[in-house]
Amino acid sequence: MGSVPTLELRDLRAGYSTKKGFVRAVDGVSFRLERGEFLGIAGESGCGKSTLAYAVMRLLRDNARIESGQVLFNGTDVAAMPEAGVNALRWTGMAMVFQSAMSALNPVLSVGEQLTDAVLAHRNATKAEAEAMAVEMLGLVDINADRLRGYPHQLSGGMKQRVMIAMALILKPDLLIMDEPTTALDVVVQRSIIEKIDELRRALGFSVVFITHDLSLLVEISDSLAIMYAGKICEYGRSRALFDEPLHPYTEGLMGSFPTLTGPVVRMGGIEGRAPDLLSPPPGCRFAPRCARAFEGCGREDPALRDIGGGRLCACRLREPGREGGRR
Amino acid sequence: MKYFLRKLGMLAFTLFVSISINFFIPRLMPGDPARALLDKMEGLPPEQIESVRAAFGLDTGDSLLVQYGKYLGNTLRGDLGVSFSRFPMPVTQVLRIAIPWTIGLLALCMVISFALGTAIGIAAAWKRETRLASFSVGLFSFIRSFPYFWLGLIFIYFFAFRLRLFPIGGAYAVTETRGSAAWWLSVLRHGTLPALTICVSSIGGWMLMMRNNMINVLAEDYITVALAKGLPLRRVKALYAAKNAILPSVTGFAMSLGFVVGGGLLTEMVFSYPGVGYMLYQAVNAKDYPLMQAIFLFIAAAVLVANFIADIAVMILDPRVRDGAA
Ligand SMILES: Nc1ncnc2c1ncn2[C@@H]1O[C@H](COP(=O)(O)OP(=O)(O)OP(=O)(O)O)[C@@H](O)[C@H]1O
Numbered sequence A: 001m002g003s004v005p006t007l008e009l010r011d012l013r014a015g016y017s018t019k020k021g022f023v024r025a026v027d028g029v030s031f032r033l034e035r036g037e038f039l040g041i042a043g044e045s046g047c048g049k050s051t052l053a054y055a056v057m058r059l060l061r062d063n064a065r066i067e068s069g070q071v072l073f074n075g076t077d078v079a080a081m082p083e084a085g086v087n088a089l090r091w092t093g094m095a096m097v098f099q100s101a102m103s104a105l106n107p108v109l110s111v112g113e114q115l116t117d118a119v120l121a122h123r124n125a126t127k128a129e130a131e132a133m134a135v136e137m138l139g140l141v142d143i144n145a146d147r148l149r150g151y152p153h154q155l156s157g158g159m160k161q162r163v164m165i166a167m168a169l170i171l172k173p174d175l176l177i178m179d180e181p182t183t184a185l186d187v188v189v190q191r192s193i194i195e196k197i198d199e200l201r202r203a204l205g206f207s208v209v210f211i212t213h214d215l216s217l218l219v220e221i222s223d224s225l226a227i228m229y230a231g232k233i234c235e236y237g238r239s240r241a242l243f244d245e246p247l248h249p250y251t252e253g254l255m256g257s258f259p260t261l262t263g264p265v266v267r268m269g270g271i272e273g274r275a276p277d278l279l280s281p282p283p284g285c286r287f288a289p290r291c292a293r294a295f296e297g298c299g300r301e302d303p304a305l306r307d308i309g310g311g312r313l314c315a316c317r318l319r320e321p322g323r324e325g326g327r328r
Numbered sequence B: 001m002k003y004f005l006r007k008l009g010m011l012a013f014t015l016f017v018s019i020s021i022n023f024f025i026p027r028l029m030p031g032d033p034a035r036a037l038l039d040k041m042e043g044l045p046p047e048q049i050e051s052v053r054a055a056f057g058l059d060t061g062d063s064l065l066v067q068y069g070k071y072l073g074n075t076l077r078g079d080l081g082v083s084f085s086r087f088p089m090p091v092t093q094v095l096r097i098a099i100p101w102t103i104g105l106l107a108l109c110m111v112i113s114f115a116l117g118t119a120i121g122i123a124a125a126w127k128r129e130t131r132l133a134s135f136s137v138g139l140f141s142f143i144r145s146f147p148y149f150w151l152g153l154i155f156i157y158f159f160a161f162r163l164r165l166f167p168i169g170g171a172y173a174v175t176e177t178r179g180s181a182a183w184w185l186s187v188l189r190h191g192t193l194p195a196l197t198i199c200v201s202s203i204g205g206w207m208l209m210m211r212n213n214m215i216n217v218l219a220e221d222y223i224t225v226a227l228a229k230g231l232p233l234r235r236v237k238a239l240y241a242a243k244n245a246i247l248p249s250v251t252g253f254a255m256s257l258g259f260v261v262g263g264g265l266l267t268e269m270v271f272s273y274p275g276v277g278y279m280l281y282q283a284v285n286a287k288d289y290p291l292m293q294a295i296f297l298f299i300a301a302a303v304l305v306a307n308f309i310a311d312i313a314v315m316i317l318d319p320r321v322r323d324g325a326a
C-alpha cells in the first residue's frame, strides 16, 4: 500500500503556444515526493524548471498550459480540478516562493497586509488573529515584527525573500515549492536562507521542491535530486549517491567535474554547447549533441528514464544493461 | 511629509511665476489698452476720460517695474482691478459669475471621464482576451482622435440644429426664474451637449492609458504571487493590479490637465457657455486686459492646484513616493 505521497507527477507535459509552434518546456516528467521530503531539481537555465513549478500550482497563464499528465497532490489530480478547487488549495496546501525576490512583493501594499491577506482569504480568522500569525512567521525567518507596518521597498533583497518564505508558510502548507529562491542574492545570504528552510522543514514537517541551477547549494540539504535537461528528467536518485557517483554525463557536467579513468578530477567550466531549442528538440537523446561520450546510437533513439537499481533512475544508453560503462 | 512640503513649495513658486508671466504677456500683445478703452468711451466728457486714465494707471508714466510691483501687491490682496468692458465692475466679481459654470461643467466632466475611462481600462485589461475588450480598444482609440471643437460642432449640428433635442448654446433658459425646478432642468439640458463633448473627447485617453498600465502590471511577478496565494480575484484586480496601474494615470492626469482645460474652454466658446472660457473669448474681443489677466491667472492657478492634488494623490497611493524613494 504505502502512504499517499505529498506530490506525484505522472507523465506531465506542459509548455507555451507560440507563433512558431508549441514549446514543450516540460516533456513527460514523473516523480514522487514523500511527506517531509526535500527534493532538489537542478538544470540549466531554460530547461523548464519554472514551467514545471507553475504547472504544479496551476499558474500557467496566457499562452501557457498543461498539455497532459497528472499532478497528484495528496492523491488528487490538480491538473483536472476546476479553478475554484485549485484556488482553495493554493497557499493552504501548496505554496511557492518565486525566482524574483525583488519583484514578488506588491510595492503599494504593506508587508503586513500582504502576509495576512492569504490568511483572511482562506481561514475564518479575524484581522488580529491573522496579524498574530504574521508576527509569528516573521519571527521564524528572523524579521522584526515592526516590519509589518513597513513596505517592500524598505527591505533588502534577502529580507524580501525571507518575508516571501514567511508568507508561503503562514498557512502551514504540505508542500513548499521554491523556484530558485536565492538566485538574486549573494552567497552568504543564499546559505542562510537555505539553512533556514531546512530548519523550518524539520520543525513544521512540510515537503519541499527546491529548484536551482546551482547543484552545490543542495549537497547537504536535499534528500533526493532530479536533474532536468531540455524538459525531461535525465537522472534521479538520493542526493548523496547522486553526488558521489553521477551516472548521466549531463549530471557530471553540471557538477562541474569530469571523472577520468586515470589521474585527478579535472574541473570543467560548465558544458560545451547550448541547450536545444524546445520548439523542435533533436531526435534521439537531447543531450547527445553536447555529450562527450555519445556514440552512434545516441542521436537516433531517445533513452527512457529507467530504474537501474538502488533507487536510481537514469536516461542514458551508457547505463543500459549489458552496455560497457553500465552499472555492475 | 518632506515630499508634501516640497510639493507645496513648488506650488507656491509656480503660482508666483504664472502671476508674473500673467503681468508681462498682455503688455507684449499688440493693441494699446488705453486706446481701446478710450474708443469705447467716445462721446464722454474729457474730464471723465482723464479720471479713468488715472484710475487704470494707464498714463501714469510709471516704469514697467513699478507697475509690476503694484500689480503683485494688488494681486496678493485679491484686487485684480476693474474690468474695462464691464466698467466699473471689479474683475473678481465678473469672474465670480463665470467660475461656477466652469467648475460645474469642466471639473465635473474631467473627474467623470477620468473615473469612467479608468474603470473601463481596468476591465478591458483584466478581460483582455474577450472580444468586447478588443472592440472597446478600437472604439476608444477612434473617438480619442476627435478634436473638442469639431466634436462640439457635430453635436450642435445634429442634436441641437437638426433634431432640436437640445439648445444650441447658453447655460440656462432666461425665461425661467433662477433656482426653480424648471430652471435647474434647463441647466441640465443646456449642459448635456458641452458635457458630452468634453467627456467623449477625453475619456478615450484615460481608458487606453489605464489599459496599457494594467497590462504591464499584470505581467509583474507580484500578480503571479497574488494568484498563487489563491486570493479572491476581486482583490487581485483592485489592490494588486489596479492600485499599481493607476499611479502613472494619476501623474498623466496632472500632466495633461492643461491640455484638457484648454479643450474644455474651447468647448465653452463653441457652445457660448457662460463659463471662464467663453468669458475669456469676450475679454479678448473687448481688449479687456484686467479681465484677461484675471482669467489667465485663474486658469493657471486651477491647473497648478489640480496638479498639486494629483501629486498628493500619488503620495497617498504610493509608499515609495512617500519615502521620497522614487
Ligand atoms: N511565455 C513563453 N512563451 C514561449 N516560450 C516560453 C515562455 N516562457 C518560457 N518559455 C520557454 O520555455 C522554456 C522553459 O522556461 P522556464 O522558465 O521553465 O526555464 P527555467 O528552467 O525556469 O530557466 P531559468 O533557470 O532561467 O529560470 C525556455 O526554453 C523558454 O524559452
Ligand SMILES: [Mg+2]
Pocket: A049, A050, A051, A099, A179, A180
Ligand atoms: Mg525559472
